[in-house]
Amino acid sequence: VRSGDTPILRTVARFAVPATVWVSVLIFYQGHNLPGGGFIAGVMAGAAGAMYLLAFGARRAARFPWWKVAVVGLLISVMTGTVPFLLGRTYMDHEILHFDLPLIGAYELPTATFFDLGVYLIVLGTLMTIFVELSQEKP
Amino acid sequence: VAGLAGSGLLTPTLLLILVGALTKSAQWPFHFWLPGAMVAPTPVSTYLHAATMVKAGVFLLGRLLPLFGDVPAWSTVLVPVGLATFLLGAFQALRETDLKAILARTTLSALGLFTMLYGLRLPGQDALQILSHAAYKGPLFLVAGIVEHATHTRDLRELGGLRRAMPLTFAVCLVAALSMAGLPPLLGFLAKEALYEELLHLGGMGSVVLALSVVANAMLFAAVLRLAGGVFLGPPSPKAAHAHEASLGLLLPPAVLAGVAAVLGLGAPLAEGLARGLSSAPGSRLHLSLVPASSGPLLLSLATIALGVAILAGQRLLQGPGRLPSMQAVWDWGLDLVVRAAVAFSARWQNGSVRWYFSGTLLFTVGLSILALRRTGLSVLQVPISLVEMQWYGLVLCVMLSASAVMVVRSTTRIGAAIALTSNGFLTALLFVVYRSPDILLTQILIESVSTLFILLVLYFMPPFRPDGFTAFGRLVNLTVAGAVALVMFAFILLATSPALRETRNLAADYLSRSLAEAGGANAVNVIIVDFRAIDTNGEITVLVLVALLVYGLLRARRAA
Numbered sequence: 001v002r003s004g005d006t007p008i009l010r011t012v013a014r015f016a017v018p019a020t021v022w023v024s025v026l027i028f029y030q031g032h033n034l035p036g037g038g039f040i041a042g043v044m045a046g047a048a049g050a051m052y053l054l055a056f057g058a059r060r061a062a063r064f065p066w067w068k069v070a071v072v073g074l075l076i077s078v079m080t081g082t083v084p085f086l087l088g089r090t091y092m093d094h095e096i097l098h099f100d101l102p103l104i105g106a107y108e109l110p111t112a113t114f115f116d117l118g119v120y121l122i123v124l125g126t127l128m129t130i131f132v133e134l135s136q137e138k139p
Numbered sequence: 140v141a142g143l144a145g146s147g148l149l150t151p152t153l154l155l156i157l158v159g160a161l162t163k164s165a166q167w168p169f170h171f172w173l174p175g176a177m178v179a180p181t182p183v184s185t186y187l188h189a190a191t192m193v194k195a196g197v198f199l200l201g202r203l204l205p206l207f208g209d210v211p212a213w214s215t216v217l218v219p220v221g222l223a224t225f226l227l228g229a230f231q232a233l234r235e236t237d238l239k240a241i242l243a244r245t246t247l248s249a250l251g252l253f254t255m256l257y258g259l260r261l262p263g264q265d266a267l268q269i270l271s272h273a274a275y276k277g278p279l280f281l282v283a284g285i286v287e288h289a290t291h292t293r294d295l296r297e298l299g300g301l302r303r304a305m306p307l308t309f310a311v312c313l314v315a316a317l318s319m320a321g322l323p324p325l326l327g328f329l330a331k332e333a334l335y336e337e338l339l340h341l342g343g344m345g346s347v348v349l350a351l352s353v354v355a356n357a358m359l360f361a362a363v364l365r366l367a368g369g370v371f372l373g374p375p376s377p378k379a380a381h382a383h384e385a386s387l388g389l390l391l392p393p394a395v396l397a398g399v400a401a402v403l404g405l406g407a408p409l410a411e412g413l414a415r416g417l418s419s420a421p422g423s424r425l426h427l428s429l430v431p432a433s434s435g436p437l438l439l440s441l442a443t444i445a446l447g448v449a450i451l452a453g454q455r456l457l458q459g460p461g462r463l464p465s466m467q468a469v470w471d472w473g474l475d476l477v478v479r480a481a482v483a484f485s486a487r488w489q490n491g492s493v494r495w496y497f498s499g500t501l502l503f504t505v506g507l508s509i510l511a512l513r514r515t516g517l518s519v520l521q522v523p524i525s526l527v528e529m530q531w532y533g534l535v536l537c538v539m540l541s542a543s544a545v546m547v548v549r550s551t552t553r554i555g556a557a558i559a560l561t562s563n564g565f566l567t568a569l570l571f572v573v574y575r576s577p578d579i580l581l582t583q584i585l586i587e588s589v590s591t592l593f594i595l596l597v598l599y600f601m602p603p604f605r606p607d608g609f610t611a612f613g614r615l616v617n618l619t620v621a622g623a624v625a626l627v628m629f630a631f632i633l634l635a636t637s638p639a640l641r642e643t644r645n646l647a648a649d650y651l652s653r654s655l656a657e658a659g660g661a662n663a664v665n666v667i668i669v670d671f672r673a674i675d676t677n678g679e680i681t682v683l684v685l686v687a688l689l690v691y692g693l694l695r696a697r698r699a700a
Binding site for chain 2: 033070071081091
């Protein structure tokens, strides 16, 4: 697929791609309490990647091994389930970690967030792999 | 064994061991490999296939008898299998014409007898029967080799009249054959008498075993005399014309073995001592004598001989062209059937039509949903429907949604269908705006955008659109599937949101109440995904990664080629 080789799209993409990625990170972060979460955030980051791909061409996007992102995500997710299992509890038995940080104060972090991070990476990696590979095909 | 009995695994354990032992000893229905394995030179066949190797399974049974003998499955399996092999081997031996094949079948028969004896828990005779078998089957195999060496054939139909050219071989063969036929004063006679003596004491179902053993022995009698007579008696055949007597080196081994059969037969006390000394259960009653102690076994022996002579006289009737289906053929046929059924099934069900797969998936879902709906015990008709809650803009959205769905189906270009599909998706997102469901709204919009991109990417590679030529029946089927899906989904959603169901099982309230307390998250949707139902999600994301790897691998490999 030829990239939409237009100055307008490139100019917009220069701002829109980082902005979308930033929003996706925010949505991921707020996901546990407000609308959002790893899946939606991953799809949003994938959409940002698609925008980049359309603006700058598949060749540049293909330099990055996206499938490895998906694999790393799966490793993170599975590890989240395996660690409690190795500690003698059931698989995927999440809990809430409490921290006392110097400046922020008391902070709660559910271990499910790590699982969600894996989901985020998997969705992003899978979408980008398919986008990049499909757009390099010749009809 | 006692520990196994408590765990309920005793019988399965025994059955698995028995399958191994029975296969090793070529028992029916695992017997068919043995005749096929008789391709080696005759001394090798004698040693491997008639003596040591197949006996290993029988030996295993003998060693296991003290351990497993009291398990009911032991006799239930071994006696019928052994008896069937005993009979079948003897019967098939009558129909073969190849010398080694005849001997192979009679070997099967003897192995069946050993198995049956262990199955009956009568180990006192094992050494005697095996000794007797070795002393006649060994020389017979070796004689078959000598005959082949002299005439270059093992086919009974091409042999005959060798008694003049090979008198010494004939003598050795005769001794061995008569021992196998169970005639006095040879070891085979003693062994058979002892067998009948033992079987007579069984009582009950033992009389069936005894009667069938007499039949099997009679068939063995006929088979071995047919073999010996066919080779050495009658007019000399063309192939036998240039035959010559075997050298001493060839003749000595069978002669020694046949001598054992004769010496032990004449010296019954010696045979008894050997049999007792070698037996795995030496304490049993075993009395060998050429002069029978009671009339029962002798009468049975006479009956065996009479029946054997009758079979020998009528054995031409068995040589007809019709063959019993061998287990080898049954096995091959079964394998072939599995393959053909799999091919037929795959060709029909995995026919490559996406529409076919999709219909199957949808109909399965419909069936499952109907089952689930019936289990609730609620009726769709009792759900109160109020159009007031819907508002006018909800109604407008529904009309537009339906219109876009119709456009998807009626469109004559791919791009038109894609645009209609996308507008359908965004209209659905609007529906979520109206009914205030921000989480699903966000998901819907994002998924819709990304899948539109996907569709456009894929459309780029698609061939030009051409309308499907559906028959009237095909249209009816499609309409039925679509209608069923629509109806069931309608009923499903109506029931799922009905107050009646919410009162009985309110999953939503349960999740909402536990979300923050147990998982530390206020967004119940996300908490369900990553915590309450995390293992489901785990499976789904694994599938996603697999898809990514497959797309990567397949498309890369195709481009590289």
